[in-house]
Amino acid sequence: MCGIVGYTGPKTATPILIDGLKRLEYRGYDSAGICLADKSLNVIRTVGKVRTLEDRVKELGLPTEHCGIAHTRWATHGAPSEANAHPHTDDKKQFAVVHNGIIDNYACLRKKLEAQGHRFSSDTDSEVIPQLIAEFYQGDFCKAVTQALSKVSGTYGLAITSIYDPGVIVVARYGSPIVIGFGNGCNLVASDITALVPYTREVSYLNDGEMAILSSDKVEMCNLDNVPIEKRVATIDWDVEATGKGSYEHFMLKEIHEQPDAIGNTIRGRLNHQLDSTRLGGLNMTPHDMAKINRIVIAGCGSSMHAGWVGEYYFEEIARIPTEVEQAAEFRYRNPIITPDTLVLPISQSGETADTLAAVREATNKGATVAAxxxxxxxxxxxxxxxxxxxxxxxxxxxxxxxxxxxxxxALLMLAVMFGRNRHLGREQGAELLKEIASIPDLIRQVLKQAPVIERIAAKYVKADNFFYIGRGYLYPTALEGALKLKEISYVHAEGYHAAELKHGSIALLEENVPVVAMANAVPGQDKMIGNIRECLARHAPVIAVVSGDDHTADELADDIIRVPMSSRYVAPLTTIVALQLFAYYFAKFRGCPIDQPRNLAKSVTVE
Structure with a gap:
């Protein structure tokens, strides 16, 4: 879950490394460090965010080396401290390593290395790697790395430098993402393409068990047995501006407001009005292939799992396919029942989530059709x-x-329409659903216009330390996601519940200081939700109701009203969650929280 960046080329490496760390800081911000490598290793490390490291570098004088590696950390082994920050070196400072992942057998390796005379200076698992490389080194940098990694059990994304090969970075991957960037007269490495966008658009992704040897003028790739391999070069299609905040105070607010365009991009070219269906070519399934699917399993974590729960409603109602959602971390451990007619849909924004990746491999091994x-x-x-x-x-x-x-x-709604038209869904129903999908960006633009109203409501409740979010049907997963957003960035206790579950125990917690955010949209189940709101009011809990358009069913009951556009039950989760995202954002802002980088969290969870 840590951020890695490395550079070798004609320019001074430090500004490029610091810039890369800033772009990767969402992957971890407990501590940060850089190593500039030449005939000696110049290591600078600090606790805290990258700006602290940047200040330290300026104090010490900008190093002028042309090759280096850098790291921003999300702590796993060892508390955040300068000693535990990366890069780590061997005790003779011959090799420096930045590492993303977890070395499972580090305790055993450390004990053996200490017995051989190596002295350790941190509590991390990562420090065993440079010590092992030093132990094996006999004049061949790359060979020493492969020998060291043969002793390691666990996951790693690594960038390694040495005093013996100035200008060279050795990179290796097993279970943690690594991407190589091919620049103009330089080469780079990172754990995420975000760090590479300002310098190159040409990249290659390492697979597990692969290595790369970078110098300023070439990149050699091989496997851990030193057998050369050829890698496809891909082109990044992101703009540099897309990775900045622009005029927004926080990335989160920018990304909330980007949603109409982002969803427009997800939809673009995928609505097939000739067939009143959707067109998802990347699925690579013929109508016959789709007709054979008799069960869908969705695997995800966090927000992706909540999206999957909305998808379960879509697939079962629109496509009439039995669907279940699995917590990806549990998928492979509970030996799920998978057949060749099962479609497994792993969901991951980053595409690097360790638990979801493990679910992909388990599903593939069991013969399922897997589509990410x-x-x-x-x-x-x-x-x-x-x-x-x-x-x-x-x-x-x-x-x-x-x-x-x-x-x-x-995307899940479009998939459900595609499978539905493959089965029982008529053309008229398909055409109506396509109209609804096409309307989503404009409906969300209408929600965004409600930001000032939502901001005022958030200010009213800013002293509350506990929230309930309640929903029914398609809006139950929305309640879960809304609660997650609030607790992620404001650190208050927020719980999402199916509204019917309140009276099965949790209603005992309601009182005048516990606001309830109720999804009271004009969709099926609204009459029952009104009854649930009355139950909350009877316990003196203030109610913030999300309602649809000009529907006034909840007006006289709720303490505060958030209006989203009138829509069907299929689109209501999307308009509603945008309103809840805005509420969480303004609430956290009024409480003075670090919105883009909440404590203890990292963007991409690449360790189990």
Whole structure:
């Protein structure tokens, strides 16, 4: 879950490394460090965010080396501290390493290395790697790396430098993402293409068990047995401006407001009005292939899992296919029942989520048809699934997912229509659903116009420390996602519930200081939701109701009203969650929270 960047070329490396770390800071911000490599290793590390490291570098004088590696950390082994920050070196400072992942057998390796005389200076698992390389080094840098990695069990994305090969960076991957960037007279490495966009659009993605040796004028790639391999070069289609905040105060607010365009990109070219269906070529399934699917399993974590729960409603109602949602972390451990007629849909914004990747591999091993829903082109899950739907939402930098979630839900709706038309769904129903899908961007623009109203409501409740979010049907997963957004970025306790579950225990917690956010949209189940609102009011809990258009059913009951455009039950989760994203954003802002980088979290969870 940490951020890695490396550069070798004619320019001074430090500004490029610092810029790369800033672009990767959403992957971790407990500590940061750089190593400038020449005939000695110049290592600078700090606790805290990248700007602290940048200040330290300026104080010490800008190093002028042309090769270096850098790292921003999300702590796994060892508390955030300068000693535990990366890069790590061996005790003789011959090799420096930045590492993303977890070394499972580090304790055993450390004990053996200490017995051989190596002295450790951190509590991390990562430090065993440079010590192992030093132990094996006999004049061949790359060979020492492969020998060291043969002793390692666990996951890693690595960039390594050495005093013996100035200007060279050795890179290796097993389970943690690594991407190589081919520049003009230079070469780069990163854990995420976000760090590479200002310097190159030409990249290659390493697979597990692969290595790369970077110098300023060439990149050599091989496997861990030193057998040369050829890699396809892909082109990044993101603009540099897309990775910046522009005129917005926070990335999260920018990404909330980008949702109409992001969803437009997800939809573009995929509505087939000739057949009154959707066209998702990346699925690579014929009508006969789709007709054989008799069950769908969706795997995801966090917001992606919530999107999957909306998708379950879509597939079962629109396509009439039995569907279930699995927590990706549990998928492979509970030996799920998978047949060749099962379609497994892993959902991951980054395409690198470790638990979801493990679910992909388990489903593939069991013979399922696997189709990924991802945002990042060329990501590991997308490559290993081999088919699926790219969101084309653009980079999502804020840790709290916004446009990633809504684009995932939109993609699932389009998939459900495609499978529905393959089965029982008539042309008239298909045409109506296409109109609804096409209307989503404009409906969300209408929600965004409500931002000042939502901001005032958020200010009213800013001292509350506990919230309930309640919904029914399609809006139950929306309640879960709305609660997640609030607790992610404001650190208050927020719980999402199916409204009917309130009276089965949790209603005991309601009182005048516990606001309830109720999804009271004019969709099926609204009459029952009104009854649930009355139950909350009877316990003196203030109610914030999300309602549809000019519907006034909840007006006299709720303490505050958030209006979203009138829509069907299929689109209501999208308009409603945008309103809840805005509420969470303004609430966290009024409480003075670090919205884009909430404590203890990282954007892409690449460790189990």
């Amino acid at each position: 829903i991802c945002n990042v082109v060329g990501s590991t899950i997308a490559r290993e699934a081999g088919r699926g739907v790219y969101l084309h939402a653009g980079p999502e930098i804020s840790v709290a997912s916004t446009k990633g979630f809504t684009c995932q839900v939109t």
